[in-house]
Amino acid sequence: MKYKIFIFLFAILISTNTPANEWSGYLGTEFRYFTQDPRDPGQHDENLSLVFEPEYYHEWDKGTQSLAFVPFFRLDQHDNERTHFDIRELTWLKVAENWELRVGLRKVFWGVIEFQHLVDIINQTDLVENIDTEDKLGQPMINLALINDWGTVDLFIMPYFRERTFPGIEGRPRNQPVVDTDLSKYESSAEEKHIDLAIRYSHYFGDWDIGVAHFYGTSRDPRLLPTVNRSGALILAPFYDIINQTSIDLQATKGNMLWKLEALHRSGQGETYNAVAGGFEYTFVGIFDSAIDLGVLGEYHYDDRGESAATIFEDDLATGMRFAFNDAQSSEILMGLIWDRNTGGKFLNIEASRRIGNDWLLEMETRLLFNQSSSDPAFAISRDDYLELFLTYNF
């Protein structure tokens, strides 16, 4: 029997449909330099890290079935929590005329806003990677997409919850005091085996793109509760509530102007609350008779829990500029400033990237915080300004 399964798998692997047995991915090295002394003497000013993310892809049955496998490895100089392994993707996909079925671990993105991803909820954030919350852990799921003339309905059953990763004691930037993931607690007695559910409708009408979704299950962002651990030290313990969240994301594409809106209503995590983020992105094509495009972004972020919100986006304006050089090296610079209207705190982000030759990519990133109030969640990282260089070899 095992022998037959092996023959079957082998037949799949050598079947001549393209693209068969494709390997790609990247190998990278990251260096971060922190410009200020750390808040905790256990933290460091410099950090070196290696990362490897290969990707295997195979399709068969005239491309209507496929298998993708993306393991992820990081080796970090100082932070034991940041040294980690994850399966970003291990998905079997079956495509039919009116539906698509995906089973396995994967990543799903919802939303249109640039400075935060408010309505994006399917995946857990791999926070040790980057505080921008754009790195995600692979989420186990069964996802059925029903494709109709009037739009796509995605149904998600998520049988296993992934805890958020948090930097360890030597990690930086990180919360103060440190988050101890060994002391995580759940509202549901099923803990991480609680079956989470989601449904999303998405479509476009002319130049309007819309998504409406509902999520029921374990909150991806935990409440962090100050707790004394066994050795008597003050730590933060994650607490995962069962929540209901209804959301909408909307974009109107009017010539060079993109209008964007995301809003959500969440209950089950403390008091019921609403949050909204809206804004625009306008692109000037070919500025100063060059090939360079300049995008100008403006956004407003609001959370009706106000200062008690566990987010830095409770009443904040954000503005940014995106330079796309449209050159052979695909050079890009993105600058963004988030300004807290209540505390006056500012958070400046600069990201730049440029290809070197055909296979190498150099990325630069800097995150600087100014005037952070001790009442703001960003205060914990207010001395963790850093400059990062990230060089990858892509294959």
Place this chain on the structure above:
Amino acid sequence: MRKNCFLPILLLILPLHNAFAETAEEKGLAIAVEADKRDTGWVDQTADLEMILTNKHGESSRRTMKLKSLEVDGDGDKSLTIFDKPRDIKGTAFLSHTHALKPDDQWLYLPALKRIKRISSANKSGPFVGSEFAYEDLSSQEVEKYTYKWLRDETIDGHDVFVIERFPQYKNSGYTRQISWMDKEMYQPRKVEFYDRKNTLLKTLVSSDYEQYLDQYWRPGKMEMVNHQTGKKTDLIWKDYQFKNGLGDRDFDRNTLKRAR
């Protein structure tokens, strides 16, 4: 005998007479309509494309991508471009539902974030992935997008051609006009000159290595675009053209972007 000869001569003169009555604009339009007619009915098309970007110092970089197109009756075509190289953008996919005069609907898929992003199609004149080809150069060529003027007939490299001037009628074009050397046999361009907004010669495109598919559709094997103002050039090498693959609207919708390879 004499009388018998007269009728064929008259028949020969009649169409010539019509041709003389036709204005240069009418003749230009008629050629564009004929070219469009001859390139109708291919239903769907896939091809592999290699793009070689060379700067004025002779340094080059390569991109490879797969292109899929679907013919749409009474509207612009749908197209899907899936990048394979450079590797850092592998899996990036660009979906375009083109329209003759109304703005195209365009989406970009960013595989690292798994994000589908609706993008502005107002950027017609900008470079496509850093190349010397603008978005508008690679977009579906609908008759209504231009007004036309026949200039003269010529012979280039032993091929008889119509020389036609065309003027973009859609918004945000980077060109005042283009001059196209249209092969009389294939009704496909052998050469195109692009004039910028100041009406200065900006680029020249030379298409070659044409082959005929399904006994009807001519496709170039090579396209070479030279930018006279920057000294940069981009070569497109087309491979493995395939037609009537059974593709449909579902292969060009937003869901497809997430799994395009």
